[in-house]
Amino acid sequence: MIAQLTRNERQTALLILLAVAIGGLAMAVGGRDNLLGIHGAIAMALAIVMMFVVIGGYYAPEPTEDRTASYYDDPTKVGIIIAMVWAVIGMAVGDWVAWLLVFPDMTFDAGWASFGRLRPIHTSGVIFGFGGNALIATSFYVMQRTSRARMPDQVTPWFVLLGYNLFCIIAATGYLMGVTQSREYAEPEWYADIWLVIVWVTYFVLYLRTLARRKEPHIYVANWYYLAFILVVAMLHIVNNLAVPISLTQAKSYSLFSGVQDAMTQWWYGHNAVAFFLTAGFLGMMYYYMPKRAGRPIYSYRLSIISFWGITFFYMWAGSHHLHYTALPHWVQTLGMTFSVMLLVPSWASAGNALMTLNGAWHKVRDDATLRFMMVAAVFYGLTTFEGSFMAIRPVNALSHYTDWTVGHVHAGALGWVAMITFGAIYASVPWLWKRESMWSPRLVEVHFWLALAGTIIYVFAMWNSGIIQGLMWRTYGEGGTLAYSFVDSLIAMRPYYIARAVGGLFFLLGAAIGLYNIWMTIRSAPEAAYDMTPDEPVVAGMPAMQPGE
Amino acid sequence: MTHDFLVGFSKSFGLFYLIALSIGVLIYTYWPSNKKRFDYAAKSVLSEDDKPWA
Numbered sequence: 001m002i003a004q005l006t007r008n009e010r011q012t013a014l015l016i017l018l019a020v021a022i023g024g025l026a027m028a029v030g031g032r033d034n035l036l037g038i039h040g041a042i043a044m045a046l047a048i049v050m051m052f053v054v055i056g057g058y059y060a061p062e063p064t065e066d067r068t069a070s071y072y073d074d075p076t077k078v079g080i081i082i083a084m085v086w087a088v089i090g091m092a093v094g095d096w097v098a099w100l101l102v103f104p105d106m107t108f109d110a111g112w113a114s115f116g117r118l119r120p121i122h123t124s125g126v127i128f129g130f131g132g133n134a135l136i137a138t139s140f141y142v143m144q145r146t147s148r149a150r151m152p153d154q155v156t157p158w159f160v161l162l163g164y165n166l167f168c169i170i171a172a173t174g175y176l177m178g179v180t181q182s183r184e185y186a187e188p189e190w191y192a193d194i195w196l197v198i199v200w201v202t203y204f205v206l207y208l209r210t211l212a213r214r215k216e217p218h219i220y221v222a223n224w225y226y227l228a229f230i231l232v233v234a235m236l237h238i239v240n241n242l243a244v245p246i247s248l249t250q251a252k253s254y255s256l257f258s259g260v261q262d263a264m265t266q267w268w269y270g271h272n273a274v275a276f277f278l279t280a281g282f283l284g285m286m287y288y289y290m291p292k293r294a295g296r297p298i299y300s301y302r303l304s305i306i307s308f309w310g311i312t313f314f315y316m317w318a319g320s321h322h323l324h325y326t327a328l329p330h331w332v333q334t335l336g337m338t339f340s341v342m343l344l345v346p347s348w349a350s351a352g353n354a355l356m357t358l359n360g361a362w363h364k365v366r367d368d369a370t371l372r373f374m375m376v377a378a379v380f381y382g383l384t385t386f387e388g389s390f391m392a393i394r395p396v397n398a399l400s401h402y403t404d405w406t407v408g409h410v411h412a413g414a415l416g417w418v419a420m421i422t423f424g425a426i427y428a429s430v431p432w433l434w435k436r437e438s439m440w441s442p443r444l445v446e447v448h449f450w451l452a453l454a455g456t457i458i459y460v461f462a463m464w465n466s467g468i469i470q471g472l473m474w475r476t477y478g479e480g481g482t483l484a485y486s487f488v489d490s491l492i493a494m495r496p497y498y499i500a501r502a503v504g505g506l507f508f509l510l511g512a513a514i515g516l517y518n519i520w521m522t523i524r525s526a527p528e529a530a531y532d533m534t535p536d537e538p539v540v541a542g543m544p545a546m547q548p549g550e
Numbered sequence: 551m552t553h554d555f556l557v558g559f560s561k562s563f564g565l566f567y568l569i570a571l572s573i574g575v576l577i578y579t580y581w582p583s584n585k586k587r588f589d590y591a592a593k594s595v596l597s598e599d600d601k602p603w604a
Contacts, residue, residue, distance in 0.1 A: 068602060068604065069601055069602065069604075070601055070602070071600070071601065071602060144602070145595070145600070146595060148602050148603040149602050149603070150602050215602065215603035215604075216591075216594065216603075217587075218587050218588075218590070218591045220591050220594070220595055221591070222595075288595060291592070291595055291596060292595060292596065295596065296596075297592035297593050297595075297596060298592050301588040301589065301591060301592040302579045302580065302585075302588060305575070305578070305579050305588075306575060306576070306579055309571070309572070309575040313568060313571060313572070329557075331557065331561075432600075
């Protein structure tokens with residue numbers, strides 16, 4: 001992989017790594033009495049390992065191929081593998097904490113094994129580790145193809161991908177040690193946040209630079225979604241993480257906001273993370289991979305534009321539905337509720353557009369588990385957005401909020417929509433990227449599909465039951481006007497559903513592990529000689545074709 | 551800038567700029583001469599030609 005870089009690019013890579021190593025060293029020395037020092041040491045160690053990788057290939061001959069004749073896919077390939085590894089880690093920890101709710105004593109009396117520390121590893125691991133890497137990897141793939149242009153250089157995409165993963169590692173290790181700023185989906189402390197800003201702005205600029213080189217005059221709609229994801233996540237991340245560290249050598253910081261402003265800022269961030277990270281980005285994925293896999297153009301291109309602007313305008317205002325019946329002014333709650341209900345229109349427009357695209361290709365959906373992943377994702381997208389609009393209505397929220405219904409809703413979206421569309425996109429990309437006719441085992445894709453679907457359904461139904469029972473028990477009054485059930489009564493009632501949920505999650509995890517194995521075997525298997533796909537790069541005489549694992 | 555002013559501004563300006571944006575988007579989407587470009591874009595991703603254009 002280093003052999004693909006020019007001498008100049010190898011030097012730039014070394015300089016960047018040196019800067020990261022020095023920054024890490026400074027943190028390790030300055031924060032030696034603090035957990036920040038451990039993170040400095042981790043950053044330094046990872047940068048040094050990468051320096052050895054670059055130095056190992058430093059004297060390899062420079063690439064001679066004509067770069068304008070091919071797309072640059074190495075970062076996409078690595079990103080897909082990293083995404084699948086994070087999927088297995090994040091889902092394994094998720095299932096662990098699911099069992100922890102069934103057996104609360106399973107913490108071995110150790111701080112790191114408590115629910116509060118493990119849960120953010122699950123949420124960050126699946127959202128940022130799995131989802132984020134999949135988005136970065138596929139966006140590199142899609143932006144080049146739809147622009148008909150290669151990325152402008154070969155160092156920036158590596159900086160974005162690996163820098164992002166450094167953030168993910170700092171986040172996950174921090175949670176284990178107890179480093180958190182206690183903001184949902186934004187737990188990492190100030191230094192990790194600053195690093196992510198640098199990486200993310202580079203990502204945004206890289207995307208724009210590639211689009212600026214495009215040969216295709218019109219910017220395909222998938223790019224709009226990916227760009228909205230990158231731009232808005234930058235805004236959300238910067239505003240929500242405005243904080244003052246107690247010292248430059250300590251991990252702890254205090255938020256700029258307090259009280260209800262703090263709550264509103266957090267849920268403006270939190271809900272728009274759902275909107276722009278977990279929706280817009282993955283819609284970008286869907287608008288490229290689904291037509292491509294089905295071999296049919298998107299049903300209505302116009303509808304995709306209208307839903308894009310609808311989603312972009314409406315979602316921004318929906319966050320306050322997380323704060324019904326709080327100190328937040330009533331009209332702001334109503335605003336969030338109204339926009340959440342309005343969101344159903346662009347959401348169903350997108351889901352309908354996706355399903356209408358498949359209309360006429362149902363035989364392909366039946367035969368091809370990869371396309372079926374995408375179809376089921378569109379169905380769950382439609383179901384979850386309907387459920388979300390409904391749950392945002394204040395009186396419905398009175399029953400659903402703080403119960404497992406919310407957890408079920410989130411997982412209908414995260415497992416049913418986000419993970420399914422990602423698995424579909426990855427199973428489609430892997431043979432294209434590594435030049436194979438198909439996945440190593442189409443049967444295992446089929447097995448993964450059914451495990452994922454069964455796991456999602458078990459999970460969601462368990463949480464619906466649990467959540468509604470919980471909500472009803474909490475609002476049942478006895479004759480004297482007192483609560484009929486204690487909190488512990490509701491916990492006992494939930495236990496069977498917790499077991500079911502953990503089993504459903506286990507199914508989903510097994511599917512992801514099988515997926516990772518299948519992808520690995522696809523990469524390792526020899527390309528079929530007879531398979532004549534239009535080459536990604538023209539084969540230069542005398543040059544060996546790309547080998548597996550390269 | 552008082553709280554009441556901010557609320558009044560959000561409730562009035564917010565309404566009108568969102569309506570204006572929506573109308574703008576609909577005009578762009580349904581502008582007849584854009585149709586050809588959209589149809590072309592929808593089909594062009596299906597092309598099997600997997601290398602950058604010179």
